[in-house]
Amino acid sequence: MDAEDGDPRFAAWADHTQVGFSIVDYIVFGSVLLVSLVIGLYHGYFGGQKTNADFLLGGRSFTCAPVAFSLVASVISAILVLGAPAEAYYRGVMWWVQCTGTVAIILVAGIFVPFFYELRLTSLYEYLELRYESRMVRCLTGGMYVIQNLLYQAVVVYAPALAFNSVTGFPMWLSILCVGVVATIYTVIGGIRAVVWTDVLQLFVLLLGLLAVIFIGGAEQGFDNVWESATRNNRAGAQSISWKFDALERHNIPNIVIGSFFGILGMFGPNQTSIQRYSSLQSLTHAVLSSIVIVPIFIALISLTMYAGLVIFSTYEGCDPLTAGLISKPDQILPFYVMENLSYIIGLPGLFIACVFSGAMSTISSGVNCQAAVTWEDVFLPYPRFNKLSNEAQTRCTKAIALFYGGLSVGLSYLAGQLGGVLQAAITVNSAVSSPSLAVFVMAMFMPFTNSKGVATGLIAGVASILGISFGSKTLQLKPETLSLSTELCPLSMNITTAMDATEIYAVEIPYPQRLLSISYQLYGPLGFTITIIIGVLVSLMTGCRGSHRVDPSLVHRWVRCCLPDEDELSMRKEQLSFTNK
Incomplete structure (x- = not known):
């Protein structure tokens, strides 16, 4: 050649x-x-x-x-x-x-x-x-x-x-x-x-x-x-x-x-x-x-x-x-x-x-x-x-x-x-x-007031949100931007064509609000974590937190053990709950 x-x-x-x-x-x-x-x-x-x-x-x-x-x-x-x-x-x-x-x-x-x-x-x-x-x-x-x-x-x-x-x-x-x-x-x-x-x-x-x-x-x-x-x-x-x-x-x-x-x-x-x-x-x-x-x-x-x-x-x-x-x-x-x-x-x-x-x-x-x-x-x-x-x-x-x-x-x-x-x-x-699961353990260790209803709802919401965003971005057929590439030194007999795929578009070409689905995949973790924490805390507060259930101090981190109620307070809660039920 x-x-x-x-x-x-x-x-x-x-x-x-x-x-x-x-x-x-x-x-x-x-x-x-x-x-x-x-x-x-x-x-x-x-x-x-x-x-x-x-x-x-x-x-x-x-x-x-x-x-x-x-x-x-x-x-x-x-x-x-x-x-x-x-x-x-x-x-x-x-x-x-x-x-x-x-x-x-x-x-x-x-x-x-x-x-x-x-x-x-x-x-x-x-x-x-x-x-x-x-x-x-x-x-x-x-x-x-x-x-x-x-x-x-x-x-x-x-x-x-x-x-x-x-x-x-x-x-x-x-x-x-x-x-x-x-x-x-x-x-x-x-x-x-x-x-x-x-x-x-x-x-x-x-x-x-x-x-x-x-x-x-x-x-x-x-x-x-x-x-x-x-x-x-x-x-x-x-x-x-x-x-x-x-x-x-x-x-x-x-x-x-x-x-x-x-x-x-x-x-x-x-x-x-x-x-x-x-x-x-x-x-x-x-x-x-x-x-x-x-x-x-x-x-x-x-x-x-x-x-x-x-x-x-x-x-x-x-x-x-x-x-x-x-x-x-x-x-x-x-x-x-x-x-x-x-x-x-x-x-x-x-x-x-x-x-x-x-x-x-x-x-x-x-x-x-x-x-x-x-x-x-x-x-x-x-x-x-x-x-x-x-x-x-x-x-x-x-x-x-x-x-x-x-x-x-x-x-x-x-x-x-x-x-x-x-x-x-x-x-x-x-x-x-991964990140919603991390949020569940953070709530369990550092938020003694959260309950099972809150963390379960938060976990489902966090996972569903990230899956929804990710699959939504796939429907847009987004194409990650690539740096410049060259074929100048390729053999001329290869007949290289550089036609773009008409089905693929870049994020900057998408109008709002659809463009919000193009959020960086790097932020899926922080977003899933945040959604899980927020939903978990809100649902726990709306459903009475932990109620009269005693939290074993060994099951929360030592930094928050001071926030746990003593036995007398728990007994009072149980009596109040029993009276309300009657």
């Missing part, structure tokens, strides 16, 4: 064919799956899984480091590994400000971890029944958690499987089956010990894959050139940052700071996945330290994924694969880059797919274990028939529940392929449930 037909680097794209996996890549990917399975088998047969305390809490014997790694691995899913580089590539690195949300760990370590560790609960939602004397609140909140995680797990497996199938031809059904089945098996057999230690392995593989992309790709482009390219094209630098607060703007510094604070507080605070991990630690000191260790690991991973996006942009600055029609979605840019530019390194594509699916397996295994804990503790254990079973029988029942949820996650992943809209729906449900 002559020099006039685009940049020689992209000459092969004119007759582009998919780059397949080599036998070494399959061996590398399979080895990660095999080692994860072996860890589960080891802890299943030698770790002692005779009671639910062993299966769900590891006998409360963990130290802080592995649990901190496990918590981060559970949160850093395959969606983030694929989505964050795409965000940096197409819209710049402003999303990195998400790291400022780790300031919420101060509240997690200082308030939530000590409070719930002392309660020694397996299911976080048992606390709500103790606090409000209401199984309805317990089951409602726990049920939302289970549904939220099931849908999210399906997305976590399906999204990377689809991306890799699109750019490598790797069979989607096979990747879903392998990852889902392996994660379920080692979780069911090895319990929380297997989950934690495989999370440590998978986090290491994830880091290794990202570092390989950054250092090999960065060395090829030149690290100075990577940053200069990003700055020149408004992907980085002061000009790429928007400081003005605008709730209807997708990303600006205030939106991201506020949204990330509530997001991280919801993920690592009163959340079953996190509290179950903290409860598995051998002391409160280890629990607090584990929450603190999360911060540098989280920031490092976010930074690596964003910088990987800049490395890729530097490579494709003159010929964008999405505009050129070589990929169909932005989140395919990272796997496309690995297969096109780094496949000459034997085994690296296999390491990278292991990196992405390690994020998926850690999310699935954590979710399956926690869903089993919630279902057994909140649904079955309160009934005498199940409560009277032996420890071994209870453990077998919990493992059967975990197996059921693992199979259901795999099935939903396949279903997601038939119902494309379920992907956005699942991500929306995940963000819609």
Whole structure:
């Protein structure tokens, strides 16, 4: 191809064919799956899984480091590994400000971890029944958690499987089956010990894959050139940052700071996945330290994924694969880059797919274990028939529940392929449930006057409001604004067209009041939290607050225990209520 037909680097794209996996890549990917399975088998047969305390809490014997790694691995899913580089590539690195949300760990370590560790609960939602004397609140909140995680797990497996199938031809059904089945098996057999230690392995593989992309790709482009390219094209630098607060703007510094604070507080605070991990630690000191260790690991991973996006942009600055029609979605840019530019390194594509699916397996295994804990503790254990079973029988029942949820996650992943809209729906449900649930626990801990009617109504209102706004914005077919892209260096024979999709519009083109539906997704969390608190407090006040019910001082935070009435005041309330009823 002559020099006039685009940049020689992209000459092969004119007759582009998919780059397949080599036998070494399959061996590398399979080895990660095999080692994860072996860890589960080891802890299943030698770790002692005779009671639910062993299966769900590891006998409360963990130290802080592995649990901190496990918590981060559970949160850093395959969606983030694929989505964050795409965000940096197409819209710049402003999303990195998400790291400022780790300031919420101060509240997690200082308030939530000590409070719930002392309660020694397996299911976080048992606390709500103790606090409000209401199984309805317990089951409602726990049920939302289970549904939220099931849908999210399906997305976590399906999204990377689809991306890799699109750019490598790797069979989607096979990747879903392998990852889902392996994660379920080692979780069911090895319990929380297997989950934690495989999370440590998978986090290491994830880091290794990202570092390989950054250092090999960065060395090829030149690290100075990577940053200069990003700055020149408004992907980085002061000009790429928007400081003005605008709730209807997708990303600006205030939106991201506020949204990330509530997001991280919801993920690592009163959340079953996190509290179950903290409860598995051998002391409160280890629990607090584990929450603190999360911060540098989280920031490092976010930074690596964003910088990987800049490395890729530097490579494709003159010929964008999405505009050129070589990929169909932005989140395919990272796997496309690995297969096109780094496949000459034997085994690296296999390491990278292991990196992405390690994020998926850690999310699935954590979710399956926690869903089993919630279902057994909140649904079955309160009934005498199940409560009277032996420890071994209870453990077998919990493992059967975990197996059921693992199979259901795999099935939903396949279903997601038939119902494309379920992907956005699942991500929306995940963000819609987290912050209202956080608000419920804040009311329970710090507002002794709230009652079960108030918190249940507030929770439903908060979740429904965010779901309504999110689905409403989907009907508008909003398109996030993308920074400038170039195809100047693409081969002329590719016949690239840049026609806009007539069905997609930008938020600024929508008139009021419909435009209010375009509120930034970063503010879904703060909005859901606020709505839940307001409705919860108002309904509690209108329904007599807690009435004559005594609130156990150990079930509210020590900062508000002084606000609890003494026994004489409670007795007087009971007499007044009895007289009124007569």
